[in-house]
Amino acid sequence: MFRNQYLVCRSSQAAIESADFSWSGYGVFLGQETECATSCDCSVLIIGVAVDYSNTDAGLEDIANGLAGFNSVADVIARTDRLTGRYVIFFSVQRVLYAISDACSLKRVLFGEFDGNAIITSSEMFYYHLFGDEPVLEEEVSGLLGCDDYLKKERPWFGLRAYDGRFSVLLPNTFLDLDRFEVLRQPPPAIEMSKKQVVEQFRAIVSGAIQSLALKRPLMLAVTAGVDSRILLALSLKYKERIRYYVFNRAEWGSGEAVDVVVPRQIFEDLGIPFDVIAPAEADACCLERLESDVSFPRVLPKTRNICYHFHNSDSKVVNLNGNAAGVFRAFYGHQLTNKVLPVDSLAYLSGTQGCDLLKRNIGDWHGEAVQYSRDSGIDLASLFYWEQRMPHWGSEYPLEQDIAIEEVSPYNNRYLLFMMMSLPPAWRVGARPKYFKAVLDGSDLDLSGYPVNRTFGAGLGLGERFRSVIWRYLLARVVYLRARRFVGGVKRVLKRLRNYGGGYRHEW
Numbered sequence: 001m002f003r004n005q006y007l008v009c010r011s012s013q014a015a016i017e018s019a020d021f022s023w024s025g026y027g028v029f030l031g032q033e034t035e036c037a038t039s040c041d042c043s044v045l046i047i048g049v050a051v052d053y054s055n056t057d058a059g060l061e062d063i064a065n066g067l068a069g070f071n072s073v074a075d076v077i078a079r080t081d082r083l084t085g086r087y088v089i090f091f092s093v094q095r096v097l098y099a100i101s102d103a104c105s106l107k108r109v110l111f112g113e114f115d116g117n118a119i120i121t122s123s124e125m126f127y128y129h130l131f132g133d134e135p136v137l138e139e140e141v142s143g144l145l146g147c148d149d150y151l152k153k154e155r156p157w158f159g160l161r162a163y164d165g166r167f168s169v170l171l172p173n174t175f176l177d178l179d180r181f182e183v184l185r186q187p188p189p190a191i192e193m194s195k196k197q198v199v200e201q202f203r204a205i206v207s208g209a210i211q212s213l214a215l216k217r218p219l220m221l222a223v224t225a226g227v228d229s230r231i232l233l234a235l236s237l238k239y240k241e242r243i244r245y246y247v248f249n250r251a252e253w254g255s256g257e258a259v260d261v262v263v264p265r266q267i268f269e270d271l272g273i274p275f276d277v278i279a280p281a282e283a284d285a286c287c288l289e290r291l292e293s294d295v296s297f298p299r300v301l302p303k304t305r306n307i308c309y310h311f312h313n314s315d316s317k318v319v320n321l322n323g324n325a326a327g328v329f330r331a332f333y334g335h336q337l338t339n340k341v342l343p344v345d346s347l348a349y350l351s352g353t354q355g356c357d358l359l360k361r362n363i364g365d366w367h368g369e370a371v372q373y374s375r376d377s378g379i380d381l382a383s384l385f386y387w388e389q390r391m392p393h394w395g396s397e398y399p400l401e402q403d404i405a406i407e408e409v410s411p412y413n414n415r416y417l418l419f420m421m422m423s424l425p426p427a428w429r430v431g432a433r434p435k436y437f438k439a440v441l442d443g444s445d446l447d448l449s450g451y452p453v454n455r456t457f458g459a460g461l462g463l464g465e466r467f468r469s470v471i472w473r474y475l476l477a478r479v480v481y482l483r484a485r486r487f488v489g490g491v492k493r494v495l496k497r498l499r500n501y502g503g504g505y506r507h508e509w
Helices: 013-017 060-068 073-080 124-131 139-145 148-152 195-216 227-242 259-271 285-294 304-313 344-350 357-377 381-402 415-422 435-442 463-471 475-499
Strands: 006-010 021-023 026-030 036-038 044-052 083-093 096-101 110-114 117-121 174-177 182-185 219-222 243-248 276-278 319-321 407-409
Touching (some): 006 124, 060 073, 073 096, 083 195, 083 407, 139 357, 195 219, 195 435, 227 243, 227 259, 304 381, 344 381, 381 407
Parallel strands (some): 219 243, 243 276, 319 407
Antiparallel strands (some): 006 026, 021 026, 036 044, 044 083, 083 096, 096 174, 110 117, 174 182
């Protein structure tokens, strides 16, 4: 049970003695098949999957020993900036203990104090299991979790805390002082590169991460018609013997084959490389029971079928590669044309949560301090919002659920890479075919940029879809569009209620 999960606690001696092992006065509990390593001097503990793109042979213990050689927190952070993976690192500098997660906090770090016990864990459910506790939810949170519309949006959560408000969440670009339980900001790395140098370094980081993972574990890579998986395919071909390429043909896409099946199938036919199109069965009781026992408030979505497929069919040693984290530098919420500070309401509109006061307050809890970090780092607030709120909450949820079956890692989940890519002009990073896409593929072994990408596939795109794809590049245009659409929708609902006076009102997101 609790595969890939960890819990670290500072509590009574009895509790520490029942742990799998102790580290610097903390008891360490590990779930099934959870990877970890300590440095020779025990000053560093790494849990999860971490690779060094510049030293592809290095294992977890090698990385831990390298970090143990630093005498300042700044040096440790500068080193972890260059790591790729899904991990948490505990380390000691000048006898002070700290914790830091991967670039997008996809390996969760939830922390809190419970009856005098300091708890740091990746899973609330693991804590409930070990300490005989139960979730404590505010009434507003409980009501939100029971809302069908919220589930349809895959439960986008925001803020500084988990659903169980006793747990705080360690966000990207921060690290935790374990002695004081204080969250501190990581300084942004200095980036001074030309466009050409950024592209070359991007290629080196991503291909190096894939090579390092391929040397250690069997890999799977889902290839769609999207830009992010296309780049991963191009940069992984040297190691194709260790990779199973596939795509899920999901039932909700309707009859026929979707663009995410047609395009990659053609690519692999041309390359002469095996490619599997998998039609996953409905989620079964066995898989859902495991999900329910291991994950707090698990979602049952159409894509849960993919998890159940891996649960029954994939080797548990497999690492599934995906393009998570690329949305950070691809301006997921659109390019911000000005340096004007976005208010909480605009961020709520962008994230589709403008109808929920709880989530808007949670965004507000993050907003105040984040504005200053946006200025200090040079990252626009919308992109920082996606990075520090969308990724550690919604973005980490699916890998957590998938942990019952296999590990998942994004070769883009590297903090130095994300800052480096954000240094490119927005024109290089936005749109269906961003300029960096062709620049990266031009230098790979095979140029795969000529094949269609999902948002430009075929000649059947309607005028509305073309218009929407253009305005979606620009944040201000997107906010205006969403506000106008909500206004029109509100007018329609009022007119409908007037026509059907006495009818009930259903809240819509």
